Amino acid sequence: MNDAEASPIALPIDTRLAEIRQALADHARALLVAEPGAGKTTRVPLALLEADWCRGGRLLLLEPRRVAARLAAGYMAEALGESVGETVGYRMRGESRVGLATRLEVVTQGVLTRMLQDDPLLEGVAGIVFDEFHERSLEADLGLALALDAQSVREDLRLLVMSATLDVAALTTVLGEATPVIDCPGRQHPVETRYRPPRARDDAARHQAAVVAEALASADEGDILVILPGVGEIRRLAGLLSERLPDIGIHELHGRLPLVAQRQALRPGPQGRRRVVLATAIAESSLTVPGVHLVIDAGRERLPVFKSRTGLTRLETRRVNRASADQRRGRAGRQGPGVCYRLWAEEQPLAPDREPEIRQADLAPLAFELARWGIADPMALTWVTPPPAAPLSAGREMLVRLGVLNAEHRLTPLGRACTRWPTHPRLAVMLERAGEFDARALACGLAALLEGRDVDAERDLATALERRFAVPGEDRAWQRDTRRLAGRMGCRLEAPSLAPLGELLALAYPERVAQRLAPGRFRLAGGGQATLPGDHPLAHAELLVAVSLDGEAGGGRIFRAAVLDPARLPALHPEAGAWREHLEWSDAAGRLVGERRRGLGAVVLERRPLHDLPPEAVCRALLAALRRRGLPLDEEVRQLQGRVALLRQELGKPWPDWSDAALLETLDDWLGPYLVGLTRLDQVEALPLSRILLDRLEWSQRVRLDELAPTHLEVPSGSCVRLDYRGETPVLAVKLQEVFGWREAPRLVEGRVAPLLHLLSPARRPLQVTADLTSFWANGYPEVRKDMRGRYPKHPWPEDPLTAPATARTRRRGG
Incomplete structure (x- = not known):
């Protein structure tokens, strides 16, 4: 507002x-x-x-x-x-x-x-x-x-x-x-801006308190609005100010307060008593706090950011953008001239605007809503910012795994049933299927807890739920949300058994089912690993569900989890009970290893050796190993890549993209047919990859390739010197004496590209790097001649290199 x-x-x-x-x-x-x-x-x-x-x-x-x-x-x-x-x-x-x-x-x-x-x-x-x-x-x-x-x-x-x-x-x-x-236009009075950056060793809250005291002392009247990133920062500063400024009214303003307290913060204080209002970003543009002439902006905001690697949306504290900072500053000038204290350095760069949430959010809920609307192609709607394709695809894949969408991205019967739940689709699936395990009340309480604001502060879900069901009035927001869900569920809110907790979580987070590899180290069904402290009560669990993770997928920390009975996994996700063939490259064995597995994703409940490896599966496994390890590209292939890249850059798309990324992306197409019958990576490394790639060019392109980007150039001495195409510009490294008489080197690609000359000493060390040979002969060569003729007297160093005969030999060998 x-x-x-x-x-x-x-x-x-x-x-x-x-x-x-x-x-x-x-x-x-x-x-x-x-x-x-x-x-x-x-x-x-x-x-x-x-x-x-x-x-x-x-x-x-x-x-x-x-x-x-x-x-x-x-x-x-x-x-x-x-x-x-x-x-x-x-x-x-x-x-x-x-x-x-x-x-x-x-x-x-x-x-x-x-x-x-x-x-x-x-x-x-x-x-x-x-x-x-x-x-x-x-x-x-x-x-x-x-x-x-x-x-x-x-x-x-x-x-x-x-x-x-x-x-x-x-x-x-x-x-x-x-x-x-x-x-x-708004109602704006002049606002003076003062910068008060903290020193490196300053405690944030104490620095903020010091600036509040400075602001109060600088003006005889006017209340202060302090804009902070979150409730934790507000409460810490409120505690400090209450001790230091007992005569000042300290008010908090954020979403967790009762409505009465929120309205109290927005009413002027008693005559003669100044106030300090500590607010989150809701005071940036949604609310006007009367009586404020002084604003202190901490310069931070807390935003939800989706991490695709962990599958979680987490609140991150980030530097505020310029537009938001200007709006905060304007709060000081609503009712008269004011002052804004910015708690950062004046030269600190700020992003101009806030990034639209659609570009950094978990798009699974959006994918769910699009399916409910009957839209398969999001571009059938009109967007200010269209949903990015990759995150939307990831969200849809997750919903398919949950059984909410089919392959055509339409709602399944389970998906249609989930539309009655006003929650994230993950939790909707959990609530809809809770009756299968006689865990309706527990599911309602769990969903309310997981979507609540305070869940990050409580890592033990079982204890948190047990306490709330025992004393429901302790957390009124949880009680309200749980009752609302129970009303839709049609169940009574009696203290439930916590035994199905892991099963409920596995319904909502199948990719976070985790299998113990070693005490405290777990492999996630969705790939990657995560850890618990070795002395954690769940460190020795055979299987658990990691509800909340932090860090990268390769080594994230588990913050919240529940034990899961491995025998229950197939009942929750039937695909976990089906046997499937699996082949992968074993670095230890140096070959492909095949086995039949039963489990969920990377979580393996049971395995049996596979002796007869199906050829198609072998090919897929080799391709997967190459994508993971990278292609074994030798010098010949690297030069070919450079030549074709130069032609594509200068002449356009008729010439293919043979960059490493493009070759890996199209691996099945160009290399797959040559892998039939192979079972080891050393066999792949022995393949003539440069010939395989050249065979993909049309014959006319093969001819033009040698004309436009030849592998060698003939120099005045008669030698054929190899060009190096590995960099951005082709390089011709040649002894200086071999290019006597050359005013400039032949140009490549129909005269569009001049090779870069690396002119070498008789010891083949660089003397000069130039693309302008004429300029070098006039300006650089005299100094080189003076420096080199005494060091290499057996080699010619003529005064006029343009008329001297080029040679690859010494004077003695040349006679």
Whole structure:
């Protein structure tokens, strides 16, 4: 929400309300670019309720954060003299305050997606307002794409996209060039910027506390807003400030606070008592904190980042981008001149904008929503930023493994059943199948815990669940979410047996089933290894499920896990009970080893030797070994690669890409036929790879190859000297005396490329590197002659190298 004000105080957006109403009366879509402090969040939706197109229908206001959604609804209801749930209400996961008379619903992003999926025509909804779209969350991008698709059927549906900063060109391309754009300035006073970077040895919280004290001392009035990356940093600083500044009101502002505490942080303090408000990034553009004239920006933000190697989305603390830093700075100038303290050096470079979440997120939920929408090709929708192909493919592959999608990326019967669960698809599968193990209540509590905000602080899942079921009121958020899921499940929330815990986790995370290799060292079903401390209670488990990993797949640390009975794995994943042939290269044996295996991915429950190796399987295994180890490319192949690469660079695509990456990518095509009957890598190394590659060229190309990029050049002495094509430019390394008389070397590739000459001494050491021989004879040669004639007197060093006979011999041998 951009404004905490619900009072009749004039705001900049008031002068644009008529224009916004008219734009949406004449067009189905509009853009509003309104700077922070303009008042767009609380004034625009109420103004649109009275539009002719909105009468008789509801208006949805999309907010990216739960805190902003609650507070926006509260302020707008207060402006109407009503309570939340009357004309204005809100709806978010697990919490709803709407009534029969509600016409304006403030919803969070996941709720909008579910509303669209449940009713693609959005019957009864007159329009959708996308607030804070510049944050570019994945769900906002998806919501807009689905809303645009719905609008293609429902032409009367209005869409308004508004933000403090927008890429207008990109959005008008998506929404249509005729889309009206309304611009509204904010309410901004001058802001002085002061930089206070910590020293290398400074403790972060103590440095922040020192800057707070400095800011309080520098001004006699005005509250302070401190923007920090997360709740942990807020609580640490709050503790320090409470000790040092007992006369100052210290308030926290973040999503975990009750609504009463959030609203208290946004109300002015008692007359004469200054306040310090410690907030997360919600105070960057979603909220206005009254009374603030001083902002302290820690310069960090916490963002969800998907790690494809671990399959996890983890919160990472990163340096803030320039656009966000400028918005934070602007908070100091909302109600008068202010000062912004930046806790980094002025010369510190910042990225210009925030990366759209769709480019760095786990796209499995997006793939699931696309399948629900009936879309196989994501480009059938209109995107501001299209989903990247590789992460989307990885997400789909994971959903296929879970049994949610089929090979055509359509929902399976299990996938359709999972649509009733408002969770990540992994957890939806777990919840849907929990009845198979009489573990419904446990699954509800586990899903609520895994999606909760505090799960990273509790590594022992069994203990955490046992405590919560014993004392459910201790964690109200968990209790609320568990009850909500249990209501959908239709089960009672009695303290369950924890025995099926590992089985439930294996349903949701099949690729993280892990098999012990040694105490504390495990191999993951999805590939790679992970570790536990040797004294960990689970270090000797034969099989476990690693719910949370950190680090790289080759040596990640396991943070949270549960034991799994190996005998139960085939019941959870039937493919684990099927025998399959497996061949792989054994470095120890120096050959291919074949066996029949039963298990899940890289987790092997049972193995038997395979004596007769199927030829096709042998070929596949050899190709896999070559991809892992790399191709055995000798000097002849390297030179051939360089020659063809030069021709491709100069003449274009008729010449093939024979780079290492391209050869590995097309290995099956060009090398596969030659592997029939081979079983060892030394047999592959003996293959004439350069001839195999040359045979792939047409005959005319073979001839042209030698003409355009010859292997040797004849020099004035009569010698044929080999060219070296391994670098970016062909190199001709030749003794200086052999090129007497040459004004310049012959050019390659139809005269387009001059070889680089490495002119050598009689001892074949470089004397000069040049592509301009004429210049060398005039300027460089006299110095070389002076230096070399005494060192190599048996070799000719004429005064005029252009008229001297070239020779590969010494004077004595030459007579």
